[in-house]
Amino acid sequence: MREDYVVKNSPSGIEVKFEHFLIFLLHLMGLEFIGGAALEAAFGELLKAVLDVKGKTINFKSNLSQLESRLNSLHPIVREIANLDRVLDCQGEEAKMFTERLKEAAKLVHKCSKTLCLNCFKRSSYPKKLIEMEDLLVKFFQTNVQALDTRESRKILVKVNQIDAKLGRMWSGMKKGGQVCDPNVFVGSCGAPGVPNFVVGLDVPLQELKMKLLKDGVQVVVLSAPGGCGKTTLAKMLCHDAEIEGKSRDNIFFVTVSKTPNLKAIVRNMFQHKNFQVPEFQNDDDAIDKLGNLLRQNEIGTSPKLLVLDDVWSGSESLIQKFMFPIPEYKILVTSRFVFPRFDSTYKLELLNDQNAMTLFCNSAFPQGGSSNIPDDLVNEIVRGCRGFPLALTVVGGSLCGQPEVFWRRTLKQWSEGQSIFYSNSDLLISLQPSVDALGEKNNVGECFLDLGSFPEDQRIPATALIDIGVELYNLDEDCALANIYELSSRNLVNLVLTRKDAIEVDGHERFVMQHDLLRELAIHQSSLEPVEQRKRLIMDIRGNNLPKWSIEQMQKPFQAHLLSISTDETFSSSWCNIQLPEVKVLILNFWTKNYSLPEFVEKMDQLKALIITNYGVCSSKLSNSPLLGSLSSLKRIRLENISVSFLSKSTLQFTNLQKLSLIMCEIGDAFTNCTIDMPHVFPNLLEIDIDCCIDLVKLPEGLCDIPCLKKLSITKCHDLEALPEGFGRLTSLELLRLHACTNLLGLPESIGSLHELRVLDISDCLSMSELPMGISGLCCLKKLDMRGCEFPKLPPSVKDLWQLKDVICNEEASFLWEPFKTYLSNLKINVLNEDINLNWLPNLHF
Template sequence: MALALVGGAALGAAFGELLKAVVDVKDKAITFKSNLDRLESRLNSLEPIVREIGKLDRELDISPEETKMFTDRLKEAAKLVRKCSQTKCLKFFKRPSYSKKLLEFEDLLVKFFQTDVQAMQTRDSRKTLAKVNEIDGKLDRIWSGVRKGRQVCDSNVLVGSCGALRVSDFIIGLDAPLQELKMKLLQDGVQVVVLSAAGGCGKTTLAKMLCYDVEIKGKFQDNIFFVTVSKSPNLKVIVQNMFQHKNFQVPEFLNDDDAINKLGNFLVNQTGTSPKLLVLDDVWSGSESLILKFMIPIPEYKILVTSRFVFPRFHSTCKLELLNDEYAMAVFRNSAFRQGESSNIPEDLVNKIVRGCRGFPLALTVVGGSLCGQPEVIWRRTLNQWSEEGKSIFDSSSDLLIHLQTSVDALGEKIKVMECFLDLGSFPEDQRISATALIDIGVELHDLDEISALANIHDLFTRNLVNLVLTRKDASEVDGGEHFVMQHDLLRELAIHQSSQEPVEQRKRLIMEIRGNDLPKWSIEQMQKPLQAQLLSITTDEAFSSNWCNIQLPEVKVLILNFWTKNYGLPEFMEKMDQLKVLIITNYGFSPAKLSNFPLLDSLSSLKRIRLENVSVSSLGKSALQFRNLQKISLIMCEIGEAFTNCTIDIPHMFPNLVEIDIDCCIDLVKLPKGLCGIASLKKLRITKCHDLEELPEELGRLTSLDILRLHACTNLLELPKSIGSLHELRVLDISDCLSMSQLPMGIGGLRGLEKLDMRGCEFHKLPPSVKDLLKLEEVICNKEASDLWEPFKTHVTNLKINVLDEEINLNWLPNLHF
């Protein structure tokens, strides 16, 4: 019973054993039946609390010593109960003694939960408050650093900057390689260890496991730096990561040598003689010089390199082998068969599929996911397709791609899901991709609605073709605003490979990856010929000088520009993209980039969606641009404080048909411009994680068409404007984690169409009487204290459901910072 529920925690196991003993014994020990019945009732009432304690102890890694004394008493009580079953063997004078001991234990049980546990809760609440204050201080430093043109990071806050994310709980076959890797890494006289294996073998997973190994953490403490290098490494960005990981201001670097010199001084001065570990993940062939630069002569400084390639210069190499048959079968079954369900797939067919994957963890996971829930005929078709190729998945990574291709082909008639998979190749490798960007593409390029576009992402996730990152535990909103996608680089290669099968002039997607100023040969050859591509993705590195070729792309509907520079000029050939509907511009560099040639957008009459990330749009208001058909604008980590000030054109006139505004992590936004409140067509306004936002204008009440208003984690926002009661069409209001907000406006009852209110994280002490007029309100999401405030109003708001969610300290919502 409880023993199975509490998952093996020391307290939970002892509690479960006692409850089991009581249930087994109570009908046998007639003499003590009343005592045991009462004890069973008491234990059953306490079981959910113990289960929650056990769960939290595991999640928070709390030592069992905390409750050891009480755990021991539980074990003693279980022995006592077992003795009670031996009624006939007990001497008559001992029976009252046993009865007394049972009563004493019941009193102890009550005392522990009424006194000790409450004391622990009080202490833990204060610890949580202290942790929140600590995080709040760190956030202040982060955002103030961004305002000063730098970004300050802490390993405990932003693991995405230079820290390894934890791996899945289900890891098979890596225990022995982990021990071998540790032995080589901790060996004296060895500075660089290379972990080499083919793509999809689990190198990155093993490196992350190493970072969380108890012995490694004990040695290197918080001086473990995990950096993904990939095909186009940027040494200065890697060094910036390392400074940020230690929460230090990042200096300006003249060049790579200057960056390494300053890194050496930093490591010596700030970490002293403490051991240091740098993990360079996914290093490609030709990057040996990068590794050499990081070999700074510092005592107790180690470097772990993971790569598909072997670097003979570094003699200490671990080769990660493929999984043996036993481990391969376990990995495959974990993906191919739902837990607890029986399968009618013949065992010999399962064995053949597993053998065909030849021990590649990625292939086993992806192929298994694609076959999960499929009938036997689909399994046999997959096996036949492999046989037709006449090659082994073990031969080369290209053959691995061929076998993975069958998993994509297994999407069958789900053409739109396949299209979504291919779209993922448009973004740089090893970067987190916002689901809203993919939704924008799906809506305008594949004629989907937003719900279907998001559902396609979930389909890819269930087939293990992408990893889905939810930034909140309950992130289930259909707008995808809290979803991000990451993809293994082999699967990204597969998407690009699949998109490149036709001749250049016939491809639906053109994906250009430019290193330096080396333009693809085809782009020069095709300058005089119109191309048929509907999606164009261009990725340039820091060395690109914006010397664009004049290619003709009259059919392009989606343009994705990825870059790493401080100044970026939009390509002039955009001016002739008459069909362009979606423009996604992302700067993966260190600070917001300045865009030039912005007036080119004025000629794009078909443009419906613009997404700008980590760029400065301060000059937008100084232009006379008119986005006549623009329906959605997304500004992510942008400098927008002066974007709409001193406008040469009226803002509603600039955006006459705008339906949606999404502003996220724009830290220089202090006050929402009044002009935006004049856009009569606006239905969705999302302002999230804008920590300097202090005020919303009273003109907000003019947005009478507004359907959704999200103000999540605007921590300095004090209140909602009084005019909000004029938003009669508003269905969803999200003010979650607006920590400075202490009350709702008196006129909140004017929101006659409100159906959902998310107010968790808000410390409200009372509600205005007018909330009784929110007759359409169906759901309120809040903390326990706020739920009590709503109870008296349920007699008026008859369909109201109060959803109490536990508070969580979760910083996954913070942006990836693109390193």
């Protein structure tokens, strides 16, 4: 219970802040009525309390009698709701909490009787407050209960609208070339993310924040608190609040800003969210002007509009002001770790009280209410050490889940001996430190966590990129590297998102990692404890042309780092200093520009094994200085995302030791169509090619079929690809072929029967493919076939010769086609799976 609602001792006697009690009571009544018999009993206790107080006073009997009458009239309604809840079996955590609070309210009514006796001043105002209480209760049941019913209807309507909008964008993508699964169809959606399933201690802050936001004359409200306190969760709850949804309908925009905001990208996302054609923006001011015109248009509705700017950092006050348009009933909610004095209305989110902290911790440490032999005093000490920070409670609880008592005591001892090494006054980081230390050195899980700091905040991190790092930096196999990611997820240090729940599990495809920005800072900090020249990983976050001071002062000294990450923004001029990094094995380049020049010092990275280049901007970026890559004789993996790869078609480079090439959302252009390079000569040892979301990929170069060692070929969501080369059968070493969501691919070549080493074939969601070739019988080692989304009228009789086939994944219609062949394929298992697409992995998610 909050302090404002409790009974306090004062020189004049026991004083109840009755107006706060009234608000508290009405807040209780505003919760959803669930709980069956427990609810009815709790309501009865409250009614009994009123009767008891009535029997102890002679001054206000008429008022109390009237209140009694009102409660009696409401009792049948509560009883009916309770009966319905018993039928629906709705007993849950909300019911328990609501029941307990009703009991507390009854106790407060009893305490009011003491106020009547001891405080004359209160006694003189009490009749009026009783009448107000009665009126407010009646008003509540006349409006709020009806609002509860309306809320559920609106929730359904909102969900239907959201589905309709997504289907509309999908249909629009299909009309432009069948790009159903193209990420660009959905990238930039500003819909409010869902609220976590388990939330504690935010009911009262939600009401208080809403009151501030809806206040007349207030356009901007800043929701401020340290990292890990639940600001984003509270903002999500506000967006899904019945009253807010009812007012704003579908005019709610939720945008993650973070440290390096891209204003044009934000505006672009808002246009896409409303299904409007995105105009060209000359500059930031032009983008803002066009957004203002959009928000004023009647086409998006006249209902109130809410813009949530999530995770705004210090120095971005001017950005907030740009979004302040003089539009009636247009509100802006800003969440930030910082306080912005420029804006008058600020709501500071407090940490959890002891009771809520314990509830949140136990949900993480003892999931599903499991029993534990951990002593209560030890649990209390751990919870106290988390200082009420929700993130700390969740992460620490997850790390201790299932651990023996000695592990708990060791953790507590580490806290007592620790000190703040990141922020001098940050208890949160002290709490989180042992959870990271507990990862230990086994399989380099702790190192994997620290590597996450190499990627920009609030961006999805592909699991395949982390696997590339793990393989080349720590000599892990791919399965072990993927297992490390799952380990971090199980300890609540990352959020693992799958785009398809039943994706083939032989690699990290269809998996992404999201990390809370505070945990990212912790990873960066831990990587920075040693002197800069001795660090294992160097992480450079460059704004403008402000290079780190150490990179200039120590240019003549070689650095010992094995991993180098460089992030630059739109204003960086590609002017590099000449630093010496002879031991770097992994280089990660993150940027937001249309043109990017590779650092010249790359040429001297003789030990470089993995190169990961990611452009987070809207348009594909062109690389200059690409010939520098020719000097990297140790390079084994190249991953390019949102890059124009035209340089490959004319390249005279030879990647002698390259084993894996990944092209993600890249602009292919005529790089493959007019490819004149001798691919076996350029890529003599290439084992794996991964091409994903390259929407302008029309054909593969014929020379690709002559790469002698190629074992894995993955081409996914490339909708313009219509056919595979005729010489495809020459890839005799191929073990995995994935062609997921190549929606215009008409079929497989007959020569595919020559792939005698092929073990996995994925043609799921190849919507234009109508049959399997007769030559498929030659796939004598095929064990798994994924053909979900394929509508074949029949199967070729030759599939009966696939005697090693054990697992077929398909839709229900296709399953009937396989039944007759079970006689020949004794080990065949047919897995019928419905389509399962998860869009939560797309950008604008905040962990």
